Amino acid sequence: MAMHSWQRLGAKWLAGLIPLAEAGVHPDDCKVTASLAITDAPLPPLLVLPIRQHIGQACAPIVDAGDTVLRGQKIAKSQGYVSTSIHAPTSGRVVKIEEHAIVHPSGIGMLSIFIEPDGEDRWLEKLPAMADYAQRDPAEIREQIRSCGIAGLGGALFPTFIKLVRDPNHRIETLILNGIECEPWLTCDHRLMVEDAPRIVAGLKILRYLVQAERCVVAIEDNKPDAAAAMREALKQAGCADVEVRLLPTIYPQGSEKQLIETITGRQVPAGKLPLHIGALCENVATTAAIADAVLEGKPLIERVVTLSGDAMPKPANLRVRIGTPVDYLLRQQGLEDLHGVEVMQGGPMMGERLRHLDAPITKGSNGILAMRQQAREPESPCIRCGHCVQVCPVGLMPNELASHCRNDRFEESEAFNLFDCIECGACSYVCPAHIPLVHYFRYGKGQVAAIRRANAFAELSRQRSEAREQRIQREREEKAARRRARSAAKPAPSPVPPKAEQP
Amino acid sequence: MSSPHIHSGSSSVTMMLQVMLALLPATLVAVWLFGWLALLQISTCMAAAIGFEWLLLRVMKRSLAPLFDGSAALTGLFLALVLPAAAPWWVALVGALAAISLGKQLYGGLGYNPFNPALAARVILLVSFPLQMTTWLLPLPIAGGADLTDLTTAATIFFNGIAATGQPFDAVTMATPLGYVKTALHSGIPVPQSLASYHYSALAALVGNEGGSMGETSALALLLGGVYLLRRRVISWHIPLAFLATVAVMAAVSHLLNPDRFASATFHLLAGGLMLCAFFMATDPVTSPVAPRGQLLFGIGCGVLTWVIRNFGSYPEGAMFAVVLMNCVVPLLDRHFRPPVYGHRS
Numbered sequence: 001m002a003m004h005s006w007q008r009l010g011a012k013w014l015a016g017l018i019p020l021a022e023a024g025v026h027p028d029d030c031k032v033t034a035s036l037a038i039t040d041a042p043l044p045p046l047l048v049l050p051i052r053q054h055i056g057q058a059c060a061p062i063v064d065a066g067d068t069v070l071r072g073q074k075i076a077k078s079q080g081y082v083s084t085s086i087h088a089p090t091s092g093r094v095v096k097i098e099e100h101a102i103v104h105p106s107g108i109g110m111l112s113i114f115i116e117p118d119g120e121d122r123w124l125e126k127l128p129a130m131a132d133y134a135q136r137d138p139a140e141i142r143e144q145i146r147s148c149g150i151a152g153l154g155g156a157l158f159p160t161f162i163k164l165v166r167d168p169n170h171r172i173e174t175l176i177l178n179g180i181e182c183e184p185w186l187t188c189d190h191r192l193m194v195e196d197a198p199r200i201v202a203g204l205k206i207l208r209y210l211v212q213a214e215r216c217v218v219a220i221e222d223n224k225p226d227a228a229a230a231m232r233e234a235l236k237q238a239g240c241a242d243v244e245v246r247l248l249p250t251i252y253p254q255g256s257e258k259q260l261i262e263t264i265t266g267r268q269v270p271a272g273k274l275p276l277h278i279g280a281l282c283e284n285v286a287t288t289a290a291i292a293d294a295v296l297e298g299k300p301l302i303e304r305v306v307t308l309s310g311d312a313m314p315k316p317a318n319l320r321v322r323i324g325t326p327v328d329y330l331l332r333q334q335g336l337e338d339l340h341g342v343e344v345m346q347g348g349p350m351m352g353e354r355l356r357h358l359d360a361p362i363t364k365g366s367n368g369i370l371a372m373r374q375q376a377r378e379p380e381s382p383c384i385r386c387g388h389c390v391q392v393c394p395v396g397l398m399p400n401e402l403a404s405h406c407r408n409d410r411f412e413e414s415e416a417f418n419l420f421d422c423i424e425c426g427a428c429s430y431v432c433p434a435h436i437p438l439v440h441y442f443r444y445g446k447g448q449v450a451a452i453r454r455a456n457a458f459a460e461l462s463r464q465r466s467e468a469r470e471q472r473i474q475r476e477r478e479e480k481a482a483r484r485r486a487r488s489a490a491k492p493a494p495s496p497v498p499p500k501a502e503q504p
Numbered sequence: 505m506s507s508p509h510i511h512s513g514s515s516s517v518t519m520m521l522q523v524m525l526a527l528l529p530a531t532l533v534a535v536w537l538f539g540w541l542a543l544l545q546i547s548t549c550m551a552a553a554i555g556f557e558w559l560l561l562r563v564m565k566r567s568l569a570p571l572f573d574g575s576a577a578l579t580g581l582f583l584a585l586v587l588p589a590a591a592p593w594w595v596a597l598v599g600a601l602a603a604i605s606l607g608k609q610l611y612g613g614l615g616y617n618p619f620n621p622a623l624a625a626r627v628i629l630l631v632s633f634p635l636q637m638t639t640w641l642l643p644l645p646i647a648g649g650a651d652l653t654d655l656t657t658a659a660t661i662f663f664n665g666i667a668a669t670g671q672p673f674d675a676v677t678m679a680t681p682l683g684y685v686k687t688a689l690h691s692g693i694p695v696p697q698s699l700a701s702y703h704y705s706a707l708a709a710l711v712g713n714e715g716g717s718m719g720e721t722s723a724l725a726l727l728l729g730g731v732y733l734l735r736r737r738v739i740s741w742h743i744p745l746a747f748l749a750t751v752a753v754m755a756a757v758s759h760l761l762n763p764d765r766f767a768s769a770t771f772h773l774l775a776g777g778l779m780l781c782a783f784f785m786a787t788d789p790v791t792s793p794v795a796p797r798g799q800l801l802f803g804i805g806c807g808v809l810t811w812v813i814r815n816f817g818s819y820p821e822g823a824m825f826a827v828v829l830m831n832c833v834v835p836l837l838d839r840h841f842r843p844p845v846y847g848h849r850s
Contacts, residue, residue, distance in 0.1 A: 017735065027510060258846060352507055352509065384615050388514070394846070395845060395846040398794060424507070432511075433514040433519055434615075437506075
C-alpha cells in the first residue's frame with residue numbers, strides 16, 4: 001500500500017523526535033567561493049620558506065645567501081625519516097636565511113629561506129618524471145614522492161610517502177580519497193575536484209598501484225554535487241569504473257581521517273594505531289593531485305590552492321598560490337587594506353589558527369586564509385550539564401567532565417577521561433550554551449600533561465643514574481674488601497706495622 | 505583564545521526561555537482551570553524566586569549576573585505549576601525561598617544543584633505543610649466551585665484561605681484520581697469501582713480537567729511542550745521515553761495480573777505529575793546524567809520508583825520523589841556509563 005505524502009511527512013516528523021545518535025555539528029557552510037574558478041595569484045616580491053612545513057623533523061637548507069635557484073630546485077633537504085624536502089617555488093636569488101614569523105599559536109618564528117624572484121619563473125631543466133610508474137618498483141615511486149616534498153595537504157601535513165609503505169603484515173584493503181572539506185568557508189578541495197578531477201584520478205591510480213587496494217572510495221559531502229559529478233566523469237574517462245564516489249550527508253567533522261574511515265569502512269582505528277592497521281589509507285584530494293604531478297611530471301610541491309574568504313574579505317577567491325607567499329601580500333591582492341576590527345586566520349573557523357603575524361607565509365598546509373570581523377566573545381557561564389557537548393563529540397568523550405578536570409589541574413583524571421583521544425575538532429565548544437572554551441582547556445591540559453611526562457622521564461633518568469652510581473660505589477667497595485681479604489689470606493700472619501721512624 | 509572561532513549561538517538563557525515557552529500550554533491550561541488564582545500564584549512565585557535570588561546574591565556578595573540567566577524565573581514558574589491552586593500566599597513564598605536557597609544557592613548556584621530547585625521545594629513543602637499541599641481546588645470548568653473568574657474571590661482564597669469564601673470546604677475541593685484510588689484501596693474498594701465513583705475519564709485527565717496541581721493535570725499540554733523541547737533538541741528523548749515506557753510497562757503488566765489492585769497503564773500515564781516530571785523535571789540538564797546510556801537508566805529508575813511509590817508507598821503520587829531519588833545517583837551513572845570512546849571499543 002502506497003504511503004500518502006502526509007503519512008510520510010508525519011513519519012519523518014516523528015523520527016525527528018527520536019534522532020539517532022549523530023555526532024557532529026552543522027555550522028553554516030558559508031562556502032561563498034564555491035563557484036569561483038581557481039586563478040593564479042601573482043608572484044610576490046619576496047618568498048619566505050620555513051624549513052619545516054610538515055609533521056616531523058625540520059629540513060636542512062642546502063643553498064646559501066646569494067645563490068641563484070630555479071623553479072622546482074630543492075633548497076632544503078629532509079632530515080631523518082619523518083621529513084620531506086622543500087623546493088624553490090620560482091626562479092630567483094636566495095637573499096638570506098634567517099628566522100621569520102610563521103603561523104603558530106605562540107607567535108614563535110622559524111628559520112626560513114628568503115627568495116627574491118627574478119620574474120622569469122624558469123623551471124629546473126630536467127625534472128625526474130616517472131610516467132611509466134606501473135613498470136617501476138614501488139619503493140622508487142615512494143622515494144620520488146618523498147623527494148618532491150609531498151605532505152598531507154588537508155592540513156595534517158604528515159609526510160605522504162610514509163603512509164604508502166607496503167607492510168607485509170597489513171594489507172591496505174580500502175583506499176579513501178578525502179574530498180569532504182567539512183570546514184565552513186573553505187572551497188580549495190572543492191574547486192580542485194571540479195576543475196582538476198582528471199589529475200586527482202591520475203593520482204588515485206598511482207596510489208592504487210602503490211598499495212594495491214581492492215576497494216577505492218572517493219568521499220564527498222552532498223553540498224558539493226558538482227565535484228562528485230566531475231569526479232565520476234573523470235573516473236569514467238580513466239576507466240576506473242570500480243571506484244565508488246560516495247556522496248555523504250554534510251556534517252562537521254566528517255573529513256577528520258579517523259571519522260571518515262569509520263564512515264566508509266565501518267571500522268574504527270584502534271587508539272594508538274594507524275589506519276594501516278585496519279587496512280585503510282586515507283588521502284586528501286589535493287595531496288593526490290600533487291602525487292600525480294610528482295610522479296608523472298616530476299614536479300615538486302611548490303604551490304597549492306588557497307581559499308581566501310571570510311566575512312571581511314572584500315574579494316573572496318580560490319587562488320593557486322606559490323608556497324612562501326606572505327599572507328599580507330595576498331590580503332592586499334584581495335583588496336583588504338584596513339585590518340581594523342578584522343581577525344585573520346589560517347584554516348577554517350572550526351580548527352584554524354589565528355595569525356599573530358600577518359607577514360607569515362603560506363605553507364604546504366595553508367588551505368585557507370579567512371578574514372573575519374572581530375566578534376565579542378560571550379563570557380563563560382557555569383556548565384548547566386546539558387550534555388550537548390557529549391552528543392556532538394565525534395570521539396565519544398565527555399567534554400564537560402574533561403574540561404572541569406583540565407581546568408582544575410586534575411591531570412590523572414583528565415587522562416582517565418581520554419584527554420589524548422580528543423581531536424580538537426571544536427564541535428563541543430561550538431555548541432556549548434555556557435560558552436565554555438572546552439577545546440582551549442583540553443589544549444592546556446595536553447600541554448601540562450606533556451610537561452609532566454617530560455619532567456617525570458627526566459626524574460626517572462636521574463633516579464636511575466643515582467642508583468647506578470650507588471651500585472657502582474657499593475660494588476667497588478665490596479671488590480676492594482674482597483681484594484683485601486684475598487691479600488690477607490695469602491699472607492699467613494699479619495706483619496706488624498713497623499714503627500714510624502721518629503722525625504729528627 | 506584558540507579555535508573554534510565560531511559559535512552556534514545557543515546560550516543558557518535561550519534554553520531557559522525555550523523551556524518556559526514549552527511550559528506555555530500547561531500555563532494556559534492552569535489559567536483556564538483556575539482563572540485569576542493561577543495568575544496570582546504564577547506571578548507571586550516568579551517574582552519571589554527572582555527576588556530571593558537577588559537577595560541571596562547580595563547577601564553573599566556575589567555577581568548579580570545569574571539574575572539575568574532566566575533560571576530563577578523558570579524555577580518560579582515550575583514552582584507555581586506544581587502547587588495546588590489553593591495554596592496560600594505564604595506557601596508560595598516559602599516555596600520560592602526554599603527553591604532558591606536550599607535548592608540552588610546552597611550548592612553554589614546554577615549548574616551545581618543536585619536537585620531541580622522547584623522539585624526540591626515541592627518536596628520540602630509537601631512534608632512541611634501536608635494539608636495545604638494536598639487541598640485540591642475544584643477546577644473552573646467543573647460546575648459548582650468557587651468563581652475564580654472573579655479577581656476578588658481569587659484574591660480572597662489566595663490571601664485568606666478557602667474558608668474565607670464562605671463556601672463549604674467539600675463543595676470547592678476535590679481529590680486527585682491517584683489520591684482517590686489509593687484511599688479507596690485502603691478501605692478495600694477495588695480500583696475499577698473507585699474509578700467509577702470518581703467519574704474518572706481519561707479524556708478529562710488528558711486535558712487536565714480534574715483535581716491536581718495547577719500545571720500538572722493536563723497531560724496533553726505537557727506533552728505538547730515536551731514535543732517542542734524534543735524538536736528543538738533542548739532535551740533528548742532518552743529520559744522521557746525510558747521514564748514513560750517503564751511506568752507504562754509496569755502498570756500494564758500489573759494491571760493484567762490484578763486489575764482490582766492495579767490501575768491501567770493509561771491511568772498511570774495521564775495521572776499526577778508524571779508528564780511534567782518526565783518531560784521537564786527529570787530532564788533538567790543540571791540534575792540528570794549527560795550521557796545517553798546513563799540517561800536511559802535514569803529514566804528507567806524514575807519509572808520504576810514512580811510506579812512502586814504510587815502502588816506501595818504512603819503517598820499517592822511518586823513521580824516527584826522518584827526523580828529526586830534518582831538525582832542522588834546521577835554522579836554514579838555519569839561515572840559508570842560513559843559513551844564508548846573511538847578506538848577503545850574492543
